[in-house]
Amino acid sequence: MQPTLKQCSAFILAAFALSSAQANTVIVNANGYTLNTKGDLVQFNALAFDDKGRILAVGSAAEVTARVPGSRRVDMKGRTVLPGLIDAHGHVFGLGQMLTQLDLSQATSLDGALKSIGDYAHANRKQAWLRGRGWNQENWKLGRFPTAADLDPIVADRPVWFERVDGHAGWANSRALAAAGITDKTPDPAGGKIMRDANGKATGVLVDAAQELVTRIMPAQTEAEGRVVLDRSLQEMARVGITSAHDAGLGVAEDRLFRTYADQGKLTARIYGMIGGTDADFDALSKNGPLKTYGNDMYALRAVKLYSDGALGSRGAALIKPYSDESHSHGLLFFNAAQMNAKMKKAMARGYQVNVHAIGDAGNKQILDIYKKELAATKSAAQRHRIEHAQVVTPSDIARFQTLGIIPSMQPTHATSDKNMAESRVGAERIKGAYAWRSFLHQGSRIACGSDFPVESPNPFFGIHAAVTRQDASGQPVAGWYPNQAMSLKEAFRCFTLDAAYAGHAENNLGSLEPGKWADFIVIDQDLFKMPTYDIHKTGVLQTWVAGKPVYEKR
Known part of the structure; x- marks a missing residue:
């Protein structure tokens, strides 16, 4: 008789209460998938890690158990195991606030x-x-x-x-x-x-x-309220299988809580922080330069988040030519070129990765122009600068992402959420460079995928589904919305794992299940690589593990 999930959970927790003499753990009977360093999809049925949560071996049960004899065993009963999924653009406190308001x-x-x-x-x-x-x-x-x-x-x-x-x-x-x-x-x-x-x-x-x-006149969030919000956000991320998130815009108060939670062992997802702007909070947080790692890689603060323009739905995205459905409006550039250049250069020169929100083609052009000018001046190409969203981009500027080495950080569910208004906003010609994942991939760009939660659901399987099918959860449109820009399943899996890790300077520690990396993984209720692609959004997470410890179990 198969044990229930509740019984499995009890077994897992009991296993980790054993004496430290049995330091290593082996996951057996897993239907495992991961990418290797070459980006190839490989399968495994056993995974071993030490008491610190570092992977020791991956492969067949015979190979792995021979490498780590005497280890405690956790039987996955044939369930599918994947690397923990990484959301390369979210708002951690924003998610918690949405869940509590x-x-x-x-x-x-x-x-x-x-x-x-x-x-x-x-x-x-x-x-x-x-x-x-x-x-x-x-x-x-x-x-x-x-x-x-x-x-x-x-x-x-x-x-x-x-x-x-x-x-x-x-x-x-x-x-x-x-x-x-x-x-x-x-x-x-x-x-x-x-x-x-x-x-x-x-x-x-x-x-x-x-x-x-x-x-600015609203009551400030207290630290106690912040803890409630962060707790709720972390719970939700664990529930949907996110083991790492890039937090797109935080300040002194959020940084303090992340460090405290890391110190107390309360972070159940790794946080890659982006300081919001280059003003007072940046000056305070950057005194000692980028924080590359903290608390066993649970937290980092080595990026800056800036805004070039607004959003398409509110017609705030900056367009080169007027909106197709509002001929008197071009949207909004938040800063002129000189002002934005100064902000970007300040962060680039201090060693920070610069990640700029740009949705309209004018916003993307402005930021690419500045990168072209300042990359050489600041000698900062190795900082892996990004454009967040890269949503509506002229074809010539898509090419510049690759020539300049700028990472497009994109959110697949934005396409399926925006399809009801995007083409009316930009027209039939500009839409060809919108949500253009295939165009970026074809030229060799690494796309870092995320959700922009709470703008969209944090569930990464919604994102993988949208990337592969270009359909919403109801299967519309039947043929996919501009399906020529869809990703393959392996590409979508990669953009939520290895390439998202790369965009956060973490590919040597995260993004795949390989020896030496952290044992961050999830257990799901279906075989992602054998199920119908139109059902990917229905995938459920049964367990989430971070550094070899279970942080979520479905009841």
Whole structure:
């Protein structure tokens, strides 16, 4: 009789309570897959690691057990084992906040969203501010953004602030606008836009940098609240099989918590940190230069996150030519070339990897132009600089990623989430250079894949599914959305493992299951390489292990 998963969990935990005399562990009867250093897909059925969590041997049961005699054994009962998956672009605290605040991502209409907000307000009467995230007016078929006038009848007694799904716009009620001092005469800040109606009245939606008018007056998160948020985020990452995440924009408070959690053994995913911007937090955090590793490779802080432009859904992405569905708008470049150059050069010269958010073709061009100028000046090519999203790029600029050695850090589920509006935004010609994974791969670029959670689900199998099928979870469109840009399954697997590790300077320690690397792996409920590709998004994680220790077990 097969043991239950609960019984297996008890066995695993008991095994690790054994005396330190039995320091090595062997995973046996595994249906294992990994990539090797050449990028070839190899199979194994046994994996051995020491008490520190470093892999000793991988291969057949006979070979591995002979290498490490007397080891304790964990029987995987034929289940599929993969290297831990790496999300190369997420927002760790943002995920935790979404999981502890109101999530509007499932609202399919304005009325549905307003009902959820009303219910949330009623259940949280003591909260001074009501906060949440996830709304998407494109899914509501409004033909417009929501307004403060929509919110005011629902919540009028306290300020309300809900971020759009992409984080590049916020929706406020009149109480929040008043608290921020926003009137119809408030000018648009640089890199931002206050949405207004035909009469010039502020409607309640703030785009990109304009959001700071509200967020800067909101109560700061306490350390206790930060711990709750981080705990929830780590739990969710372990649940979906993420053993390492690149955190795209953190400050002094987040850095302090990551170090504390690493010291206390509470980090259940490895965090590769990007400092948000090059201002005060960067100056404070960079005093001793890049932190290449901390706490047995559980934390690193050696990158900087900057923003070139906004997002496509809110028409904040900067385009060379006007939006196809809004002819008077080119979107928003956050900084002029000189300002952005100064920010990038400052970080590059101090030894940091520079990772710049660029979604529109004008944003991507601006950043590539600066890389071309400053790579030689700062002698920093070895820092593996990146462009985050690389979402709409002219064909000639796609080629420059390779010639300049810039890593495209891309999120496959953005394509399947954006397909309902992307072509209307950019038109039939520019869409050919959008979400163009095959074009990047064909020229030899290494794509670092992620999700941009909480903009998208952190579940990496959603990303692998989108990369391979170019379909959403309902299988639409049937032939895939611009399927000529799809990845093969091995390519998608690689971009969530080895190439994501490479983008974080961690390919010698993470990304595959090979001797000398960390024993970060997951156990899943299906054979990824034999199941129908259209079902990849249904893959479930049974166990997640980090450094040879179980950090999640499905109950």
